Ligand code: SF4
């Protein structure tokens with residue numbers, strides 16, 4: 001069972017929920033769950049766990065390298081590139097690595113077989129364990145603009161070999177390509193929101209992507225319940241979206257998290273709430 005935790009906006013408590021679900025799963029089941037931090041621009045979930053990293057490697061985008069001894073400057077590579085990442089100017093072929101999406105089209109159309117691929121390093125993936133949870137994360141290098149290849153490498157490397165029946169994915173916030181990449185292989189998506197107009201607006205956007213575009217079932221967690229109004233709840237009822245849990249506005253949670261203490265370690269009374277969420281998700285996935 002692969003559960004992705006996502007949110008239409010940042011700061012809703014997505015990482016807190018992902019880490020708490022992993023800790024609850026580790027308590028509940030006999031095997032180690034796998035927590036994958038796909039929020040590669042801010043991979044914070046490992047900060048709450050005492051991870052001993054045992055593996056890691058650089059990752060990136062396969063970009064073209066042109067052999068000028070073979071090149072005839074025909075320009076076909078430039079014509080096929082919708083990203084304008086390769087240009088032919090006179091007797092020069094310019095490759096703009098930061099624009100390249102690694103699609104390989106230029107190499108396919110080159111009539112002289114003058115294009116090979118090299119890796120443009122944009123980030124790193126690494127994995128380890130804290131003893132009860134297997135953990136892996138992607139890290140996008142500073143200044144890089146494309147998180148998707150790092151997320152893709154992380155999922156390709158750690159998802160198939162996880163051996164865990166429970167995998168929790170901490171996705172990026174928002175509704176753009178990194179979120180689609182992170183959640184598209186999951187069985188169920190937990191959307192974390194807060195009961196405010198902003199929370200409702202961004203929840204609707206997330207539901208549109210995950211349910212309407214990707215056709216993945218979702219459940220909603222309302223975090224900081226009590227701070228706003230009941231519009232999120234009304235929307236969920238109207239759209240037939242299950243509300244998996246409401247986490248109350250509790251100052252102690254903020255204090256724990258600001259000290260790097262996982263919610264369930266600092267406030268174990270919340271453990272049952274997360275065990276119930278896991279049970280509810282498992283039932284819905286089995287359905
Ligand atoms: S398609 Fe090949 S031969 Fe033509 S300009 Fe590009 S690299 Fe050179």
Ligand code: SF4
Pocket residue numbers: 062063064080081082083084085086099100101102103104105106107
């Ligand atoms: S690999 Fe794709 S994106 Fe990159 S330069 Fe070639 S055609 Fe453009």
